[in-house]
Amino acid sequence: LERSDKKAYEEAQKRLKMAEEDRKAMVPELRKKSRREYLAKREREKLEDLEAELADEEVLFGDVELSRHERRELKYKRRVRDLAREYRAAGEQEKLEATNRYHMPKETRGQPARAVDVVEEESGAPGEEQRRWEEARLGAASLKFGARDAAAQEPKYQLVLEEDETIEFVRAAQLQGDEEPSSVPPPSAQAQQKESIQAVRRSLPVFPFREELLAAIASHQVLIIEGETGSGKTTQIPQYLFEEGYTKKGMKIACTQPRRVAAMSVAARVAREMGVKLGNEVGYSIRFEDCTSERTVLRYMTDGMLLREFLSEPDLASYSVVMVDEAHERTLHTDILFGLIKDVARFRPELKVLVASATLDTARFSTFFDDAPVFRIPGRRFPVDIFYTKAPEADYLEACVVSVLQIHVTQPPGDILVFLTGQEEIEAACEMLQDRCRRLGSKIRELLVLPIYANLPSDMQARIFQPTPPGARKVVVATNIAETSLTIEGIIYVLDPGFCKQKSYNPRTGMESLTVTPCSKASANQRAGRAGRVAAGKCFRLYTAWAYQHELEETTVPEIQRTSLGNVVLLLKSLGIHDLMHFDFLDPPPYETLLLALEQLYALGALNHLGELTTSGRKMAELPVDPMLSKMILASEKYSCSEEILTVAAMLSVNNSIFYRPKDKVVHADNARVNFFLPGGDHLVLLNVYTQWAESGYSSQWCYENFVQFRSMRRARDVREQLEGLLERVEVGLTSCQGDYIRVRKAITSGYFYHTARLTRSGYRTVKQQQTVFIHPNSSLFEQQPRWLLYHELVLTTKEFMRQVLEIESSWLLEVAPHYYKAKE
Ligand code: ADP
Ligand code: MG
Numbered sequence: 130l131e132r133s134d135k136k137a138y139e140e141a142q143k144r145l146k147m148a149e150e151d152r153k154a155m156v157p158e159l160r161k162k163s164r165r166e167y168l169a170k171r172e173r174e175k176l177e178d179l180e181a182e183l184a185d186e187e188v189l190f191g192d193v194e195l196s197r198h199e200r201r202e203l204k205y206k207r208r209v210r211d212l213a214r215e216y217r218a219a220g221e222q223e224k225l226e227a228t229n230r231y232h233m234p235k236e237t238r239g240q241p242a243r244a245v246d247v248v249e250e251e252s253g254a255p256g257e258e259q260r261r262w263e264e265a266r267l268g269a270a271s272l273k274f275g276a277r278d279a280a281a282q283e284p285k286y287q288l289v290l291e292e293d294e295t296i297e298f299v300r301a302a303q304l305q306g307d308e309e310p311s312s313v314p315p316p317s318a319q320a321q322q323k324e325s326i327q328a329v330r331r332s333l334p335v336f337p338f339r340e341e342l343l344a345a346i347a348s349h350q351v352l353i354i355e356g357e358t359g360s361g362k363t364t365q366i367p368q369y370l371f372e373e374g375y376t377k378k379g380m381k382i383a384c385t386q387p388r389r390v391a392a393m394s395v396a397a398r399v400a401r402e403m404g405v406k407l408g409n410e411v412g413y414s415i416r417f418e419d420c421t422s423e424r425t426v427l428r429y430m431t432d433g434m435l436l437r438e439f440l441s442e443p444d445l446a447s448y449s450v451v452m453v454d455e456a457h458e459r460t461l462h463t464d465i466l467f468g469l470i471k472d473v474a475r476f477r478p479e480l481k482v483l484v485a486s487a488t489l490d491t492a493r494f495s496t497f498f499d500d501a502p503v504f505r506i507p508g509r510r511f512p513v514d515i516f517y518t519k520a521p522e523a524d525y526l527e528a529c530v531v532s533v534l535q536i537h538v539t540q541p542p543g544d545i546l547v548f549l550t551g552q553e554e555i556e557a558a559c560e561m562l563q564d565r566c567r568r569l570g571s572k573i574r575e576l577l578v579l580p581i582y583a584n585l586p587s588d589m590q591a592r593i594f595q596p597t598p599p600g601a602r603k604v605v606v607a608t609n610i611a612e613t614s615l616t617i618e619g620i621i622y623v624l625d626p627g628f629c630k631q632k633s634y635n636p637r638t639g640m641e642s643l644t645v646t647p648c649s650k651a652s653a654n655q656r657a658g659r660a661g662r663v664a665a666g667k668c669f670r671l672y673t674a675w676a677y678q679h680e681l682e683e684t685t686v687p688e689i690q691r692t693s694l695g696n697v698v699l700l701l702k703s704l705g706i707h708d709l710m711h712f713d714f715l716d717p718p719p720y721e722t723l724l725l726a727l728e729q730l731y732a733l734g735a736l737n738h739l740g741e742l743t744t745s746g747r748k749m750a751e752l753p754v755d756p757m758l759s760k761m762i763l764a765s766e767k768y769s770c771s772e773e774i775l776t777v778a779a780m781l782s783v784n785n786s787i788f789y790r791p792k793d794k795v796v797h798a799d800n801a802r803v804n805f806f807l808p809g810g811d812h813l814v815l816l817n818v819y820t821q822w823a824e825s826g827y828s829s830q831w832c833y834e835n836f837v838q839f840r841s842m843r844r845a846r847d848v849r850e851q852l853e854g855l856l857e858r859v860e861v862g863l864t865s866c867q868g869d870y871i872r873v874r875k876a877i878t879s880g881y882f883y884h885t886a887r888l889t890r891s892g893y894r895t896v897k898q899q900q901t902v903f904i905h906p907n908s909s910l911f912e913q914q915p916r917w918l919l920y921h922e923l924v925l926t927t928k929e930f931m932r933q934v935l936e937i938e939s940s941w942l943l944e945v946a947p948h949y950y951k952a953k954e
Contacts, residue, residue, distance in 0.1 A: 333361035357508030359616035380449035432462035543621025761880030770866035779849035810935035
């Protein structure tokens with residue numbers, strides 16, 4: 130090392146030591162902090178927006194006579210702006226945040242909510258303005274839920290929950306229903322069980338329209354079907370088609386789902402309704418898992434799987450009907466399917482195309498498919514009262530837990546549905562809930578806590594559909610999956626923190642990251658709607674009415690506009706679609722994103738300089754994984770280490786759920802994890818874990834002893850087997866590196882040379898884009914700080930973290946990607 134480098138290096142080491150200590154203290158604070166930072170940032174942006182808006186309005190309305198309302202609005206905005214400016218100038222971040230808050234002083238607890246604002250007025254904080262605005266806008270009938278609503282239960286509720294453990298909600302709006310609140314009582318568990326499965330089928334909103342629907346399908350090639358979630362689109366329509374004979378002569382029906390869990394769960398349900406074994410007439414097919422057979426005529430599959438079907442059967446000749454379900458989700462794969470299916474439909478007039486969607490966006494689909502008719506299934510929806518919090522919640526996970534208990538002890542019977550962003554959060558929330566219930570013991574009625582997310586084993590998934598036992602209450606803690614894809618009967622209360630996990634992509638830098646972001650208004654309303662399926666319901670939003678109005682986007686941006694396209698471009702190229710700029714997109718991706726995808730595929734050797742698919746590109750498309758991962762697998766041939774690379778690839782695909790850390794054994798768990806560390810980095814750690822597990826005879830006991838998740842390992846084993854089965858197709862032989870890990874690391878580098886970072890004086894920077902990034906504190910390299918490394922993915926939480934990092938040497942980059950990296954002269 131040069132001297133200056135050495136010094137920088139030592140300094141970095143020192144900083145890191147400190148950071149590590151900080152981290153230990155910080156972890157519980159992390160979630161709170163990111164939320165606070167987010168609020169502060171939002172606050173800044175809001176001021177900027179406001180300034181811009183005012184500037185516009187002042188120009189526009191300078192001389193125009195304004196109505197009283199408009200004048201008030203303008204005055205209000207000016208006042209907020211001035212206050213915000215003042216606070217900002219004074220650097221009083223805390224006070225600035227207060228523009229967004231309603232403080233509920235302790236003394237007023239238990240009194241009507243109206244007493245609240247006295248304190249605000251005294252301090253002159255802008256919250257009062259906001260409250261007035263809000264009341265004017267929403268006609269807010271302030272209602273302290275838990276107090277007035279269930280007055281009789283209040284004493285009990287106060288006894289059970291600590292005073293400062295409750296959250297204040299105000300009722301501010303109602304989602305209109307088309308049924309009278311009291312027209313149908315919530316079905317009791319017994320009634321549900323008694324009803325035969327056929328009776329349930331006949332009771333679904335789609336049933337009365339069966340004949341009409343089939344007639345419409347018969348007379349139109351493309352039909353858009355719109356219906357409330359839970360009306361029976363997904364489970365019934367394919368069955369109607371089956372009954373109508375669309376699967377005669379060996380033809381199949383495909384129904385696509387954006388999510389794996391939905392495909393699995395719905396297929397299981399339909400198999401049960403038809404009285405067949407899953408995998409016979411009805412099956413599902415998702416990546417790395419095929420539960421279909423020769424006999425399968427109703428195929429539920431992820432949209433990505435149907436996309437891959439085009440590779441083996443470009444005209445979908447064995448399908449009589451393709452139903453693109455959950456079209457409103459606008460996933461990347463669904464969007465691409467639209468373009469391809471529209472094309473196939475032109476030269477296969479007998480192919481029926483159904484596009485099914487919740488009540489969103491159907492006009493756009495119709496226009497896209499040359500004004501195809503829209504078939505509306507009238508919904509069945511009860512009104513839902515919407516409640517907001519008075520103040521933003523700094524820690525929404527904690528707030529969720531508190532609110533669930535609050536609902537449980539104060540509200541009449543009915544199950545609860547909570548929306549969180551991912552597995553980690555869901556598990557944490559479930560644990561916290563169970564913990565508190567245990568502590569409360571017999572003071573509260575039984576609360577069944579059930580998680581649902583993508584990696585949950587299917588027996589656990591099925592549990593959410595089981596009727597709640599009498600006297601108990603069920604709380605389902607779900608990802609977005611429960612927004613429209615799955616309908617759980619009996620939900621009366623919805624708890625919505627207002628966030629979702631979203632991919633975002635910066636085409637300028639080519640960096641993709643996964644971020645927890647506020648959901649859209651459309652999403653929030655879909656979530657609320659889940660409460661009104663069986664009776665009038667309530668939706669508790671863990672954000673303020675102001676936040677809803679001003680901080681949520683109207684709709685979610687389609688995935689195609691916020692993701693990298695390497696995968697899809699490779700697929701389209703292998704389908705012989707060369708002119709991507711003119712592909713029939715419902716919404717085109719940003720031009721730069723397309724260009725960058727082409728560039729990356731060129732760098733990976735999948736395309737030649739004319740943009741044509743190379744032999745290696747064709748092989749890469751054969752593997753159902755990201756181009757970078759495919760490239761890594763192909764490169765293992767050259768470095769004779771395919772055995773190891775397959776394991777790494779499989780472990781990367783189940784990523785982040787390998788180790789677990791029970792709260793009472795954190796030290797043991799951490800030690801166990803550290804015992805797997807190998808010099809070189811996380812990819813080798815993953816390899817090590819898998820190898821030792823395999824040596825144990827794939828034992829679950831071994832997993833238990835080593836704090837490794839057995840389910841994840843089992844899944845990794847499945848994935849590995851599938852990939853191994855594909856090796857022959859891509860002409861890679863099975864070879865082992867015999868402990869020479871340099872070869873493994875070089876093969877990984879061959880695929881991931883795009884994702885490299887270098888240690889500079891100011892920390893890590895990505896090599897090409899010079900973006901500041903950090904090693905994730907969970908990484909085995911966190912304390913080592915190698916000069917050069919590659920990462921598997923970037924995750925933005927409090928910082929831009931690299932997850933799964935591997936130490937590399939800069940000379941390898943020249944070796945594996947000479948066309949991309951040049952030696953410094
Ligand atoms: P849509 O697609 O219109 O949203 P679905 O066909 O998914 O409606 O749902 C129709 C009904 O089937 C709902 O009442 C739902 O509760 C029920 N259902 C769906 N999947 C399952 C399952 N796995 N177990 C039990 N009931 C289910
Ligand atoms: Mg559906």
